[in-house]
Amino acid sequence: MSGYTEGIIILLCINAIAAMGVSLLTGFTGIFSLGHAAYMAVGAYTTAILTVEYGVHYIPAILLGGAMAMIVAYVIGVPTLKLMGDYYAIASIGLGETIRLILENWQSLTRGARGYPGIEGYTTLYVSLGFFAVMAFGMFNLIHSRFGRAFKSCRDDYIAASLLGFNTARYRVLSLVLSAFYCGVSGALLGGFLSFIQPIMFDMIKSTELTSVVVFGGLGSMSGTLIGAAVITLVTELFRPISQYRMLIYGAVLVIIMVLRPEGIMGQYELGPRFFRMLKNRFTKESSEKEGEPS
Amino acid sequence: MMTATPKNVVLELDNLNKFFGGVHAVRDMTFTISRGELAGLIGPNGAGKTTIFNLVTGVYSPDSGHINFLGEDITFLKSFQIIRKGVARTFQNLRLFPRSTALENVMVAMQQHHGYSFGEAITHMGKWGKKEREIHLNSMDILDRVGLAERAHQESGTLPYGMQRRLEIARALALEPEFLLLDEPAAGMNPEEVNELNDLIVGIHEEFNLTILVIEHHMDLVMEICPHIICMNFGAKIAEGNPDEIQEHPEVLKAYLGEEVEE
Structure with a gap:
């Protein structure tokens, strides 16, 4: 396999892990965030500092990067998740930028805006595939469990959820903390892939991209999120040779999806029997409607 | 544990008051529901029936008064804590x-x-x-x-x-649950469906050993299945008793049929 193909697969894994985290929060718990790149940054810097300064082995370092992102998310989440809907989305922009600016200005620890060089290239093909496989396994299991149902009920109607005995505040924080872990690990892998990280890599544009991948794939569909992450990553990578038109194509893909399938590629369905049943019903319904049209 | 409530009381409201701005939505509401009862809460639109359900299930907090469930004060517990103690409810506007x-x-x-x-x-x-x-x-x-x-x-x-x-x-x-609150379960149903619903409510009441409090507009439903009826208007209780007593109670007639004008 050429280095380039390998690189794309690694990047796919990294983006898919972060997108799964955001999907849990946005698609399944109904909390829109526009600051999740900050958790990637926390994970990336924690892991970089641990491996470079303290010589920690990269696997515990990556996990500690994810754990650090969880801690930051918990501290932020407990007071701010009282905000509902759009209000949290606005707050999350500010929170994300704050974390990025702290990293940029904490010169002694992060070397500031010049970036953090010399990270060991630990993110090989197998490491990234391994992390992706384990984390995808955990995530799909989680959404097909009592926790998945609890998250979805908090998303659909939080008053009804609390009157079914769910501590909705706790589930919202749990969802944020787990999504931060996924983003933290993703950021840590990105650092090991590029060997160099810079605060500007984790700005609002990256955050928006994460959320748009989830919306693109379908809110409330984990397999849709993976498809979305793959499409967006491939579109931006495959058209690198014509880089001046890259963002144009990226924009066009998003617009086409919005027009043709406003609910995202998969809607709320997983890639499974129910999705195909829904497709079948839709096509039979459309054709019968056409037949029934008065001539 | 020492409590004032006898053992067979499931729900006890004690001088409950709730204001929405200047509106006195629930006024000095006091009643008790005993274990195994199938009780009805009736009253004209805007009487405060659903507000009582919302107070009991912790959606709102009362401005004064107490709510006891199975001898335990649940007045200021959160919704999910109250539900976990054995209360369940349905909604007037479906919340599926x-x-x-x-x-x-x-x-x-x-x-x-x-x-x-x-x-x-x-x-x-x-x-x-x-x-x-x-x-x-x-x-x-x-x-x-x-x-x-x-x-x-x-x-x-x-x-x-x-x-x-x-x-x-x-x-x-x-x-x-041990205690089920049904908020207008027959709203928007035709007479045939109301009959089926009657059977369902009476059936689950016995089968699941439940205590039920049902809000209802359809007087015939309540009169038929509930031996214990509480009638309220403008946030206050105006009558309590069995169906016969309620049907003849002057305050109830006034609330539902309007007041006779003295010549």
Whole structure:
């Protein structure tokens, strides 16, 4: 396999892990965030500092990067998740930028805006595939469990959820903390892939991209999120040779999806029997409607 | 534990008051519901019936007064804590999860009594399989009981209205409550459906050993099934008793039929 193909697969894994985290929060718990790149940054810097300064082995370092992102998310989440809907989305922009600016200005620890060089290239093909496989396994299991149902009920109607005995505040924080872990690990892998990280890599544009991948794939569909992450990553990578038109194509893909399938590629369905049943019903319904049209 | 309430009292409201701005929505409300009762709460539109349900289930906090459930003060507990003590309710305006199937709607309530750990959830090992099967089977049983087993895999938002009402009752039953609050279960139903609903409510009352408090507009439904009726108007209790007493009570007649004008 050429280095380039390998690189794309690694990047796919990294983006898919972060997108799964955001999907849990946005698609399944109904909390829109526009600051999740900050958790990637926390994970990336924690892991970089641990491996470079303290010589920690990269696997515990990556996990500690994810754990650090969880801690930051918990501290932020407990007071701010009282905000509902759009209000949290606005707050999350500010929170994300704050974390990025702290990293940029904490010169002694992060070397500031010049970036953090010399990270060991630990993110090989197998490491990234391994992390992706384990984390995808955990995530799909989680959404097909009592926790998945609890998250979805908090998303659909939080008053009804609390009157079914769910501590909705706790589930919202749990969802944020787990999504931060996924983003933290993703950021840590990105650092090991590029060997160099810079605060500007984790700005609002990256955050928006994460959320748009989830919306693109379908809110409330984990397999849709993976498809979305793959499409967006491939579109931006495959058209690198014509880089001046890259963002144009990226924009066009998003617009086409919005027009043709406003609910995202998969809607709320997983890639499974129910999705195909829904497709079948839709096509039979459309054709019968056409037949029934008065001539 | 020493409490003032005798053992067979399930719910006790003690001088409950609630204001919405200048509106005195609930006024010095005091009543008790005993174990095993099927009680009715009636009154004209805007009398404050649903507000009482919201106060009991912790959606609102009262401005004064106390609510005791099974001898325990639940006045300022949060909704989910009250539900976990054995209260369940339905809503006047349905609050199902419309994009989930009927079965999923019941399972989400059923899982409260069939827990497993987070580790088991992400690995699907340990108790996960056994507990999920229990949740699934028990939920199907309840759907079967309310006559919705055939619709289990249909999205609940696409069910006919009467079925959605029954699904909400099924979801409340899945919480395995001791005390069930039904908020206008017959709203928007035709007479035939109301009859079926009567049978369902009386049936589950006996079968599940429940204490039920039902808000109703359809006087015939309440008169037929509830031996204990509380009537309220403008936030205050105006009468309490059995159907015969209520039907003849002058205050009730005044509230429902209007006041006679003295010549």
